[in-house]
Amino acid sequence: MTNVRVWLALVALTLIEVALAWVKTAPGLMVALLLALSFAKAAMIAWWFMHLKDYRPKPLLLLLPFLFVCVGLLLVLLPDGVRAGAMR
Amino acid sequence: MTNPRGVKVFGMWLFLMSDLLTFATLLVCYSALRFANGEWLRPFALQPAIVFSTVMTVVLLTSSLTMVWAVAAMKEGDRGATAKWLGATILGGIVFIGLHLTEWNHLIHASAITPATLFGSVFFAVTGLHMAHVAGGVVYLSVLTAGVARSKFNEEDIETGGLYWHFVDLVWMFVFPLVYLMAVQS
Numbered sequence: 001m002t003n004v005r006v007w008l009a010l011v012a013l014t015l016i017e018v019a020l021a022w023v024k025t026a027p028g029l030m031v032a033l034l035l036a037l038s039f040a041k042a043a044m045i046a047w048w049f050m051h052l053k054d055y056r057p058k059p060l061l062l063l064l065p066f067l068f069v070c071v072g073l074l075l076v077l078l079p080d081g082v083r084a085g086a087m088r
Numbered sequence: 089m090t091n092p093r094g095v096k097v098f099g100m101w102l103f104l105m106s107d108l109l110t111f112a113t114l115l116v117c118y119s120a121l122r123f124a125n126g127e128w129l130r131p132f133a134l135q136p137a138i139v140f141s142t143v144m145t146v147v148l149l150t151s152s153l154t155m156v157w158a159v160a161a162m163k164e165g166d167r168g169a170t171a172k173w174l175g176a177t178i179l180g181g182i183v184f185i186g187l188h189l190t191e192w193n194h195l196i197h198a199s200a201i202t203p204a205t206l207f208g209s210v211f212f213a214v215t216g217l218h219m220a221h222v223a224g225g226v227v228y229l230s231v232l233t234a235g236v237a238r239s240k241f242n243e244e245d246i247e248t249g250g251l252y253w254h255f256v257d258l259v260w261m262f263v264f265p266l267v268y269l270m271a272v273q274s
Contacts, residue, residue, distance in 0.1 A: 007149060011146055018142050020269070021272045035265075062105065063105065070109070070116075073112060078116070081119065081123030
């Protein structure tokens with residue numbers, strides 16, 4: 001039953017994302033809200049569907065190096081993108 | 089009953105983390121390109137493109153639910169139910185790929201968006217890599233289903249397959265909003 005509730009919540013969050021596009025939310029706010037909703041949905045999938053909640057001990061330390069690289073990529077590449085856009 | 093948190097599950101987590109970096113790199117590069125190009129193409133109308141991709145998202149989410157039920161059935165030792173739910177998951181994957189190819193065909197022929205354009209190259213690279221993962225998952229789960237029906241594979245094997253399938257679903261939770269919803273016609 002929990003899994004069906006998680007699925008319903010995931011579908012509901014997806015519809016909220018679509019609604020944000022439908023009401024034409026400002027781009028900056030929209031990307032922030034969409035990313036927040038995406039991370040929430042990803043966490044729900046990992047926690048319940050991938051059974052991360054059942055892991056003892058939790059392999060979160062395993063995730064940290066990958067998270068570090070992902071955040072590093074953002075810090076390295078996005079300023080270049082912004083700068084290139086401003087140089088036009 | 090075998091330990092469901094064995095070396096296969098651990099190996100799959102390591103693979104998924106490396107795969108996560110591949111998708112993260114693609115999505116970060118996509119974001120950097122968008123920042124660098126103010127006049128980013130916004131080809132998707134709410135109707136039918138976004139409605140269509142929303143249906144694809146729901147199909148993928150539903151296939152994740154059936155995968156959860158397949159893993160649960162295997163834990164209870166019910167191989168018949170496991171094969172049934174794995175079959176439903178595979179069906180979901182095939183429907184997703186069919187819808188995706190239909191959408192690609194429409195984009196290329198009706199909107200003239202090809203991989204030769206900047207938007208097209210990014211769009212087809214990100215969604216193409218994801219679709220390749222879904223296709224790989226369909227083959228992987230088909231092998232598991234055939235094995236389960238012949239009393240091969242154990243609980244950990246199904247759990248490992250489930251991790252892969254849920255990961256494919258998880259990645260789409262970022263692709264759908266960033267690539268589709270951020271390119272809705274204004």
